Amino acid sequence: MDNTSQILERSAELFAGKRLLLVNPPADGLTGELPADWHVWTWDYSVQQGLSSRLDQQHLSFSHLCPQVDGLDAAILVMPKAIERAEYALAQMAPLLKSGCPLYLVGEKKGGVTRAEKLLAPYGSAIEKLDSARHCQLWRSIAHDQIAAFQLADWQRSIRLEFPDQAVDLISLPGVFSHGRLDEGSQLLLEEMAPLPSGKVLDFGCGAGVLATVLARRNPGARFELVDIDALALYCATQTLSQNEVQAQVYPSNGLSDVHGRFAAVVSNPPFHTGIRHDTSIAEQFFNEVTRNLLPGGELRIVANGFLKYPPLIEAHIGKCRVLRENNRFKVYSAVAPG
Ligand SMILES: C[S@@+](CC[C@H](N)C(=O)[O-])C[C@H]1O[C@@H](n2cnc3c(N)ncnc32)[C@H](O)[C@@H]1O
CATH class of the missing domain: 3.40.50.150 (Vaccinia Virus protein VP39)
Structure with a gap:
């Protein structure tokens, strides 16, 4: 499994059995290994192809827009290569979370996850680094209420x-x-x-x-x-x-x-x-x-x-x-x- 999936698996107690939105994951076995109600959003067609044998259409979305999943317990963004893509994804993920639900950011240290505090600040509070291993970091913030709805035209x-x-x-x-x-x-x-x-x-x-x-x-x-x-x-x-x-x-x-x-x-x-x-x-x-x-x-x-x-x-x-x-x-x- 990818390093980012391994660090998520190390914190399995945070995710097991929850209804989760997972954004931009690698095409590996995380969603099979860690039992949860996974809803995956990817914009990478190779990931869509790689995960389509594990997840059905309701649980795997290949799109420029985040699927509108309701009743989420948490959302996780795997840090994209481009920082502005992370901002674009978070702006769509955060409004789906009820106040008090966690929003996680995971990624390789050399891939920009060290900017987590800045990236997560507009959407939550109590931002903290939960884990650091395998050249990766896992961050969490707790969602605010009243996050502005996402408007594609703004982006x-x-x-x-x-x-x-x-x-x-x-x-x-x-x-x-x-x-x-x-x-x-x-x-x-x-x-x-x-x-x-x-x-x-x-x-x-x-x-x-x-x-x-x-x-x-x-x-x-x-x-x-x-x-x-x-x-x-x-x-x-x-x-x-x-x-x-x-x-x-x-x-x-x-x-x-x-x-x-x-x-x-x-x-x-x-x-x-x-x-x-x-x-x-x-x-x-x-x-x-x-x-x-x-x-x-x-x-x-x-x-x-x-x-x-x-x-x-x-x-x-x-x-x-x-x-x-x-x-x-x-x-x-x-x-x-x-x-
Ligand atoms: C250098 S950009 C060129 C974009 C555009 N044609 C232009 O001239 O502005 C290369 C493009 O290839 C896409 N790309 C990267 N890997 C690919 C792959 N394996 N299959 C298809 N497209 C890919 C990228 O998403 C990117 O849009």
Whole structure:
């Protein structure tokens, strides 16, 4: 089990037999090992897939919004990577708790849980650290009454992006890449005006949907499908498309797990860079698998940090890799599958 689940299990007496909301857990066996009436909210499709054999639909929710579970005894947030995602989740969890019920925060010390006091302060009092083990901490606060109801509109941001040929209204939520601005890599990819082939085009790791929105308008013969692992990204992409009057299909996928059929093109600012400079294993797996989703003559067009050694991997799996654009940080690559 994950370290965060182990520290929760060490305090099993706080949770056993209770009606609990568990938010952003890893896909491990905690809900099976610790007997309670678990209601899980995840925005990570891989966790949804991992837990769906243990929890039915009433107890497992994959969404950008927290399920409205009543009669809760307590709620637990597993600290997300992005602090603003923690704030977004807590703002939805706290109003579900009656005054006096505990709200817990658990997470790795290096993952920001040390900010627990600040994060929990708006929603409760008597904030205390209950345990510290396995590089993790478990914090508790006791819910106040009269916590303001959650309003999605307070968290949603809309920005207008101006391109030489069009303006796009981009909708985003906390922790959705790249919240409230256009990423420099995505911008470089969109500076490339070479047309995309007509037919189905996949926007892999769509985030708030900026690539598909701009490219769909430029390429009227393209029918876009957008996938992402993050429920908040999928919601934002759907909103961005509709704000900009672009028709496309949006659905969750972990990598290419739920992508079926072959595409005339796949475009992406892919998520493979973990910060470990030389780790290209996730990228390689993607270049290998995407060949199954490209039509003969289909194009893969991606942007990546220039230092990442993608061209030999792209050539090994797809075909000759051309640099369409570059600046001092990013490169836009294009490769065409054998015809
Ligand atoms: C670098 S961002 C690009 C977002 C958007 N296309 C843009 O250009 O602004 C990569 C995206 O990939 C998503 N992602 C990460 N891992 C994924 C996976 N295993 N399967 C699908 N999408 C994933 C992230 O949620 C994120 O939205």
